[in-house]
Amino acid sequence: MIDPKKIEEIAKQISQSMPQGVKNIAETVENKTKQVLQNKLSQMDFVSREEFDIQTQVLIRTREKLTALEEKVTQLEALLSENK
Incomplete structure (x- = not known):
């Protein structure tokens, strides 16, 4: 692979000439x-x-909260079914 610095140097020489x-x-x-x-x-x-990175972090936090809420709902449903 050609060194990018070498390519830049060659381009500069061509430009100067x-x-x-x-x-x-x-x-x-x-x-x-x-x-x-x-x-x-x-x-x-x-x-x-x-802005993309910020929204990515917001989405990650939202997914974490959704997962936690899903777990709570599952626990509450199990608790309700036990009490029937």
């Missing part, structure tokens, strides 16, 4: 691409990683 006009076009294309991607992504219904 390019004529200024090509660099300007590349920068313009990169900036326009970023703008389009940001606009399209902002139109989509995504959540941040932080």
Whole structure:
């Protein structure tokens, strides 16, 4: 496997050897691409990683509470059936 640092170094050397006009076009294309991607992504219904992690923790706690409540219901049902 090629070292990522080596690839970055090669890309940097290629970039430095390019004529200024090509660099300007590349920068313009990169900036326009970023703008389009940001606009399209902002139109989509995504959540941040932080929000996703928070909701994951909420779900875990909710499942734990549900499991505990199911156990209590089972115990109460067993108690009721014994008292009949």
